[in-house]
Amino acid sequence: MHIVILGCGRVGSTLAHTLEDMGHTVAVIDQDPDAFRRLRPATAQAAVRGVGHDRDVLAAAGIATASAFAAVSSGDNSNIISARVARETFGVENVVARIYDPRRAEVYQRLGIPTVGTVHWTADTILRRLVPGSAGLDVGPLWRDPSGTLVMTEAPVTADWVDHRVERLEAAAQVRVAYVVRGGEILLPRGDEALRAGDVLHVLVRAADAQGLRARLGARDGERQGR
Template sequence: MRILIVGAGDVGFQLGKRLSREQHDITIIDSNPDKVRRAAEQLDGLAIEGSGDSYRVLMQAGLRDADVVAAVTDNDDANLMACRLAKASGVEVTIARVRNAEFTAPDFPLTPEQLGADHIIHPEREAANAILRLLQETSATHVIDLEQGKIEVIGLILEPDSPLVGPSLAELGARYKRPPVQIVAVERNHETIIPKGSDRLYPGDLVFAVCAPEYAKEFFGLAGKHKKPRMNKIMILGGGMIARFIAEALAGMATIKIIEHDLARAERLAGCLPHALVIHGDGTDLDLLDAEDLDEMDAFVAVTGDDENNIIATLLALQHHVKRPIALVNRVAYLPILPKIGLNSVISKQMLTVNAVQQFIQHRQVAAIASLPGIEGQMIEYIAREGTRITQKPLRHVKFPRSAVIGAVLRNGRVLIPDGDTILQPGDRAVIFALPQAVPELDRLFS
């Protein structure tokens, strides 16, 4: 597929890296020569210096031959203009990254199509939704909902006394009468493992499991975790859009304190969030955090635009034994090292945006894509179509990539945990954990 990416910042670069690895033909445009140089040196594709909302530059980049245009710069107007030009030139799929919340509001007078974009992605709203899921599942380090909540992907760290530690996975399955859950990935010593039946789990393992939501509570119990009481007191560092979305969603459900260092922004936020206490101050000031009763908080969420401040403040919250510390960290290079310093609940706005863009690009066969911070692979939800190779024989006879595993199948609204005798039927939605090298073969099996 020919894909034209407008913007070579963190989102565009990571998107280009992922798509080129999946053997798409990519071209990336940016007006910043340093970003263009980085893309040219590190990506398998063409990098062009110029403005992405220039028709001349887009034509130079092969606009009329493109199957998809993904405009992911930091400029809403430039992204939408690039999409409008692409649509006028006959491009089939256009995707825009947009930060202005008005464009995605239900009462906005223009539809995405009228704006020129087939799909609009709002990074701040994506991040807020991911944080809200983590606040709901307080025993998990990661929670991802698929199929409107019909399937959950749960990540948790095993303690030494966990009942899952010791026996092989096959023995655990027999002990618990093959429960409706599948462990699809384990992060151990900074290595991602796709476990087999003979593998064993160890203390400190970060385990990812796929199950139906109604079984999540029981799985927490099997893992030695117990769902803690819901979050009643939440402190948020940073008064931007993410904080506002979170506070609005939790209005009347929790006591919210928001700390914002910019006085004008703090005053604006106080005016639109009457149910929250907005404090003007520095969220990395330990005296301020102590004065605002940090040690009494159930959750601490750091969502400023500064990664380092978010990390430092969240570490302070950990020292104060806050039950649920969550950090927004956008620098992708930081993500693999954060679990080593104790930060397991981390949200990356950039990677959430990349996931959403990639899903729209592969929308014919893929229903959802989700990255797991600090983990090499992805959760991908494929749709089995009539006549595809994956529907022709039982799974044990399918040449399935070794670096991928089917965690669950959604069939007629029911969650099935597949085995070797399972035959996927047209319309089935298969939730698969896959390392990068497996994706091209999975695409062929499902397309």
Template sequence: MPEVVYSNLKDGETMKVVIVGCGKIGRSILKNLTEEGHSVCVIDRDPKVVRSIGDDYDVMCINASGTDIEALKRAEVSSAELFIAASANDDANMLSCCFARSLGAAHTVARLNDAEHYTDADYIKRCLDISMIIDPDRLTSQAIFNTLKFPSAVRVESFTRHLFEMAELCVKPDSVLDGSSLAALRDTTNADFLICCILRDRKTYIPDGSFVLKAGDRIGLLAASDDMPKLLNRFGVVKKSAKNVMLIGGSRIAQDLAERIAKSGHHVKVIEKDIDRCHEVSGTLPRSVSIICGNGSRHELLDSEGIDNTDAFVSLTGIDEENILSAFYASGKNVPKVIAKVNQAGFVDISGKLGLDCVISPSRITADIVTLYARSLSSSAGSSIETLYTLMDGSIEALEFAASASFTKQGVELKDLDTKPGILIAGIIRGSRTIIPKGSDAILPNDKVIVIAAGERLCDLSDILQ
């Protein structure tokens, strides 16, 4: 998570941004930042990528290397508030950030893919004066691991010190949730929780107590971390704990995820078709991890390796189409939890429509982190954004703000706040205490405030007010 940063921008002011490297991740960052209204210049050495970006976006495009000083000058890096090096080459990213900073870029972000580089991230930031380092593989591994903790959830995100968790769930036919109003659920459940957003038939709702759930809805459930397992059990959506996990592909994401799963005491099997990569991965993982050399897209191999007895199946190859097809096969074998890694935005949307509930996109995860950082640059020094997640296929944002003196409505009961339409104050963290707020509650100094926003770009806690 990025540290809090301050700039000379006025609250909500747009920035000049330069992005180097517009592959899947760079392009996703570009999409987010142009939608935020920022002025973006793109530098990429592949002429096909530059032409494609120029056709799809109204941005300046330069066909050059990100370490080309003249190209950086043409991009007017000296006046850039934010410079992002997002290519697949760590050394080039670090060098281009170093050049950009020396030319006058105010803040720099470097994507690093090598585990050794990430281990030395603090040292690299200090030496090269890089503002922020992002590692898409580690971010993706953590997101998948969080979801595996609650196999019934499509995804799980956490807020300050994991005190609050947000779970996206699909309402199944004839479940406790199907046909229940939110008020009735609250009355029959001891735990404190809030269903704060709902996606139904591609339309998003921030519901009140009278809203009645139905099968097919996707809901956003916010609760204290200790209460989440009890709530899922109460709602009848608990699936068997993922004690046996099968990973397809020996990528760095798989390597990091396998280590996390093994450390949690569960069994994990990694299937990778490249023999050299198998030896490389096996040398870094605990002995309890099984490494199988074979083609994970072959159904015969999956059957022989016990997919029928697998609790969770995660497809992590570098090919989106292969991951989707393998995930559909695992779903057809009734594996309780199936996750597919998909980077291309079009495939992410199509997969959900075709019935794959859980699709993880490294490009979206990374773009959300960069968007959070960009928002923090244009927020006040007082009520800065600490966490940002996009929910419900990108139609809702869940944000966590640190409240301080810049928020002038402290101590005012929530029912008396004149908030904008599409805004919900969903949770408050006060020290180590979690609060699902009622109208009589108020925001106090040093609170962490969780806000749900539909159709609003929030940079500061005060932005929730009319």
């Protein structure tokens, strides 16, 4: 499929080359022609100089036939405006925007524009690795659906839940276990799968029920049945 990328920095150029290696066609937009030096010669041939919310620039990049649009320039306003034009004017189905301000990111998620909040996401990810099982559930979610209804976060299995079944934890904590990281491998657990020490859960929960999630995942209800 054809994909248009706004921004030819390190992220945009890497994304372009990766997508091409996957067999897709790519057009990269940037205001600075020197930025196109990051691209392979063949990729640079399809580069378009200009701003991402200019309809003529988008048209020159092939937005009319694009299946996806990624706005990864260095400006929040440019990214979100361009993403909205791609979706609302040209009807591109898959659109994502990089947003540095986490407050803006949440607003645009609710407007139906998937966002990647770079600074906030990076800080959260590092914090989870620095203090696993401590502050990990007090930082922002790993993922939030565009409507803001559902979030995903991660948490290590505590001693209270070792040897208990996934379905029991789901019922007690009011979550759905999306997957488990066990020994460096990803496991899609069945309901009767027994949790083990060292497991890291990636759970989905309604945003409205996210408060207190750490406490619910940290302790079972005292019953030992259902192991």
